[in-house]
Amino acid sequence: MVHEAKSAHVGGALSMADILAALYGGVLRVDPKRPSWPERDRFILSKGHACAAFYATLAFCGFFPEEWLDTFYRDGGRLAGHATHTGVPGVEFSTGSLGHGLSVSTGIALAGKRDGAPWRVFALLSDGECDEGSTWEPALFAPQHGLDNLIAIVDYNKIQSLGRTKEVLDLDPFADKWKAFGWAVREINGHDMEQVVDTLTAVPFEAGRPSCVIAHTVKGKGVGFMEDKLLWHYRNPSVEEYQAAVAEIEAVL
Amino acid sequence: MAAEDSRINFITGDLGFSVVEPYMRRFPTQFLNAGVAEQNMTGLAAGMALSGKIVFTYSIANFPTLRCFEQIRNDCCYHRANVKVVSVGGGLAYGALGSSHQATEDIAVMRSLPGMTVVAPGDPVEAEYATRAVAAHEGPCYLRLGKAGEPRVHAGPIDFRLGKAIKVYDGNDLTIISTGGMLYPCLEAVKRLSQSGISARLLSMHTVKPLDEEAVRAAAQETSAVLTVEEHSMIGGLGSAVAEVLAQNARRVSFRIMGLPDQFCRTVGSHEYLRQSCRLSATDIKNAALDLFQKSK
Numbered sequence: 001m002v003h004e005a006k007s008a009h010v011g012g013a014l015s016m017a018d019i020l021a022a023l024y025g026g027v028l029r030v031d032p033k034r035p036s037w038p039e040r041d042r043f044i045l046s047k048g049h050a051c052a053a054f055y056a057t058l059a060f061c062g063f064f065p066e067e068w069l070d071t072f073y074r075d076g077g078r079l080a081g082h083a084t085h086t087g088v089p090g091v092e093f094s095t096g097s098l099g100h101g102l103s104v105s106t107g108i109a110l111a112g113k114r115d116g117a118p119w120r121v122f123a124l125l126s127d128g129e130c131d132e133g134s135t136w137e138p139a140l141f142a143p144q145h146g147l148d149n150l151i152a153i154v155d156y157n158k159i160q161s162l163g164r165t166k167e168v169l170d171l172d173p174f175a176d177k178w179k180a181f182g183w184a185v186r187e188i189n190g191h192d193m194e195q196v197v198d199t200l201t202a203v204p205f206e207a208g209r210p211s212c213v214i215a216h217t218v219k220g221k222g223v224g225f226m227e228d229k230l231l232w233h234y235r236n237p238s239v240e241e242y243q244a245a246v247a248e249i250e251a252v253l
Numbered sequence: 254m255a256a257e258d259s260r261i262n263f264i265t266g267d268l269g270f271s272v273v274e275p276y277m278r279r280f281p282t283q284f285l286n287a288g289v290a291e292q293n294m295t296g297l298a299a300g301m302a303l304s305g306k307i308v309f310t311y312s313i314a315n316f317p318t319l320r321c322f323e324q325i326r327n328d329c330c331y332h333r334a335n336v337k338v339v340s341v342g343g344g345l346a347y348g349a350l351g352s353s354h355q356a357t358e359d360i361a362v363m364r365s366l367p368g369m370t371v372v373a374p375g376d377p378v379e380a381e382y383a384t385r386a387v388a389a390h391e392g393p394c395y396l397r398l399g400k401a402g403e404p405r406v407h408a409g410p411i412d413f414r415l416g417k418a419i420k421v422y423d424g425n426d427l428t429i430i431s432t433g434g435m436l437y438p439c440l441e442a443v444k445r446l447s448q449s450g451i452s453a454r455l456l457s458m459h460t461v462k463p464l465d466e467e468a469v470r471a472a473a474q475e476t477s478a479v480l481t482v483e484e485h486s487m488i489g490g491l492g493s494a495v496a497e498v499l500a501q502n503a504r505r506v507s508f509r510i511m512g513l514p515d516q517f518c519r520t521v522g523s524h525e526y527l528r529q530s531c532r533l534s535a536t537d538i539k540n541a542a543l544d545l546f547q548k549s550k
Contacts, residue, residue, distance in 0.1 A: 085332070093303070097327055103293045104328055107300020114262075114282055115304070134324075137293030 001052050003242040005073035007081060011232035013053035015157040015190070015217040016124060020057045022196040023122060032062040035089040041119050042108050044093045046101020047126035047155065048083035054091075055079050063090030099132025101125060102152060106138040109150035109210075120149045120203065128160030131169045136181075143182025148204035151211045152183070155190065157219040159230050175214050183212040190215030222249050254388055255280045260305060261388060264298055266291045266312035268341075273311075295321040295336070299328035302335040307388055313342045314354040318363060318395070329393045330366045336394075337387045338363075343373060343397035343433055344484030345513075345531070348524040352517045356397070360432070361489025363395040364462045370415060371462040373397040373483075375436030376406040379459050382413035390415060399434040400524075406436050406457070416460045418468040424452035427507075427546045428472035428479050429538070432458045432491040435482045438528075441535035446542055453542060461491050469498045478507035478549040480542050484533060487512035507549035511541055 002008035024030070028041045045054050052072065059066045064078075068088075071077030078087055082096025095101050105123035112119055129135055142150050156174065158165050165171055178185045184205035188195045196215070203211045219233070220226025223245040237245060255261045255276070264285040265273055277284045287294035291312060298308040310317050317340050318325065329336040340356055347354040363371045372387060372394060374380040380398055387394040411419060421436070422443050431439040436457050443453045454476055456468055472479050479499065481492040492510030499508055513531050520530055528534055 094327065094331055097323055099292075100296055100324065100328055103296025103324070104300040104303075106293070107297035107302075108304050109300075110285075110297065111301040111304035111306055117304075134292040134296070137288075137290040138296065141287065141290070141293055141297070 001056065001069050001072045003237045003239070004070065005052075005081070006236050007073055008052050008236065009049045009233060010052065010235070010237065011159065011219040011226060011229070012047060012050040012126060012155070012157065014221045014223065014226065015219050016047070016050055016155040017053045017221065018191050018193060018196060018217075019124065019153060019155065019215055020053055022193065022200055024057050024061050025197075027197065027200040028122065029119070030090075032090065035063055039118055042092050042105070042121040044095070044101045044105045044121065044123045045083045046095055046105075046123050047098070047129060048095030049081075050126070051079075051081070051083040054083060055088075058088075058090040061090075064088065098126065098129035099134035102135050102138040105152070106142050106147060106150060109142070109147040110145060112149050113145070113147060120151060122151045122153065125152060125154045126160070127154060127156045127158060127165050127171060130154065130171055131160075139178065139181045139183070142210040146208045147210045148206070148208055151200070151203050151213065153200075153213045153215055155217050156214050157217045159219045159228070159233060161233055163230065178212040178214070182209060184209040185212045185214065187214045187216065190217035191221055222252070224248060254385065255283050258307065258388070259283065260307045262301055262306045262308045264294050264308060264310050266294050266310070266316055268312050268316075291316050291321040292324050295324035295338070296328050298336045299324065299332060299334045302329070303332060307335050307337070309337045309339055311339045311341070314340065314347055314356045315359065318356070318359045322362060325363075325393070326366055330368050333368055333392050335391060337396060338394070339396045339398065341398045342400055344399070345518070345527045346400040346434070346524050348522055348527045351521070355518060357513050358486050358489065359395070359397060360461055360483070360485050360491065361493070364489065364494065366393075368392055369462065370394040370460065371397070372415065372460050373433035374459045375419075375431060375433060375457040376403055378405055378407040378411060379413060379419070379457065382411060383459060386413060386415050397433060403434050404437045406440055413459070416463045416465055418465040419457040419459065420454065421457050422453065422455035424454040425476055426452045426478075427542060427549070428454040428456060428476045429542060430456045430458050430469070430472065430479065430481045430491065430495060432461055432483050433485070435484050435533065438533070438535040439482050439538055442538035442542060445535070445539045449543065451543065451546060458491060461494055464494045464498065466498045466502070469495050470502055473499055473504060473506040478542075478545045480509050480511060480538075480545055482511045482533070482538055484528070485512050486515060488515055507545050509541060509545050511538065
């Protein structure tokens with residue numbers, strides 16, 4: 001997809017792929033045949049730039065035909081370069097501007113609480129978007145209102161657009177910040193599937209508190225030459241790189 | 254309204270002391286104080302609206318609009334979320350508080366958003382109708398209010414429909430089109446023009462978007478001059494909206510925009526004082542209308 005599209009954020013797509021696999025592999029209560037089923041769990045991809053992995057996941061689950069993936073970024077295509085809900089079943093909310101997803105997720109969680117609805121809201125954030133002040137407004141709000149139907153997952157791959165998070169705006173001690181705001185926090189290895197699934201099925205970690213999962217991940221995970229490289233935040237794979245990457249991933253499957 | 258429809262939720266950005274408390278006590282589960290955090294207030298509202306609520310966000314001046322403009326654009330408008338952004342203190346209403354509290358470009362920026370309905374009622378009667386109308390309207394709306402205590406223009410019940418101007422006064426020499434709280438000084442001006450033997454039509458253009466283009470075209474056809482009056486920058490507001498219609502559709506007509514000049518207020522003063530210093534008093538409107546009408550002949 002990203003090779004064909006000649007654009008995309010492949011590094012950040014790969015770093016969250018295991019989390020998406022866990023969510024759509026059984027954690028989320030969703031039904032591809034009924035994407036608007038009122039009682040579904042809501043998933044908001046706040047890091048909308050990494051949507052390649054999200055679209056691929058939705059297609060794999062049957063929310064829409066896999067052929068649509070070939071229209072990613074294309075003229076007249078269905079799939080835009082940032083998560084887009086219009087005409088795309090399974091995309092709950094359009095994102096692309098960072099620092100929006102957690103507020104919207106919090107609003108959905110609050111409405112759910114007020115209505116006594118059974119569904120939960122999972123928001124997947126990037127580490128870079130935790131630079132945004134607008135991420136910390138809902139971080140302050142959600143514990144105040146006891147929204148334990150809200151789960152924020154941060155894909156902490158530690159590389160943002162222009163550098164390592166440590167060099168740009170250091171988030172550490174990251175877990176302590178969320179704890180201090182009143183969230184029930186767990187830190188996991190975001191590529192240890194057993195740990196990811198166990199953690200995401202254990203929510204809420206504490207009744208009356210929103211849950212935060214800090215997933216330590218590796219940018220470009222699964223493709224040796226992309227792993228933990230700033231270059232692969234933006235870079236598009238060439239034909240040779242694409243073939244090498246596919247070969248490496250297929251060898252593992 | 255909240256009693257009639259349990260979907261209605263009201264979120265304030267920590268403002269409304271001594272105003273919101275009765276509502277808060279009566280409808281605790283339809284009320285929310287988001288704190289001094291307008292971006293979150295607006296994102297929350299979008300999320301709640303997409304979960305079936307009708308959500309009013311509320312603050313003063315530029316806080317519920319400019320501070321969270323991208324949340325209004327992406328989260329509300331793009332998703333056609335049923336969010337009603339309410340600003341109290343449109344224009345120079347909070348005069349002496351200074352430029353931070355003067356909402357003077359809000360109509361222009363809200364009007365530019367796809368799918369946004371922009372409403373600036375002309376008096377307390379219109380404000381009540383407008384509030385009900387935006388709640389009933391499916392989709393995002395911006396409701397620009399004044400401060401409490403504006404004079405009433407309408408005596409009794411009115412035929413208020415979004416996108417439909419109200420003809421407050423009929424006339425066939427020229428037309429004054431007003432939005433928001435300028436309606437009262439415009440009415441004063443129309444009365445004085447009448448004493449000078451000039452028959453002016455007065456339209457309350459409470460909905461700036463979608464604009465009542467038919468009423469604008471009719472004014473250009475049936476009267477010989479059109480004057481727009483708004484307590485808002487002359488760039489991008491009612492005057493611009495009317496000009497867009499006149500320039501593209503109507504026969505030639507004398508036209509002038511009255512509004513705030515393209516600068517921040519340089520003086521300190523009350524609402525009334527600032528209106529006068531910006532040449533937006535009833536006398537200024539009357540003189541401008543007279544001048545425009547004479548040139549049109």
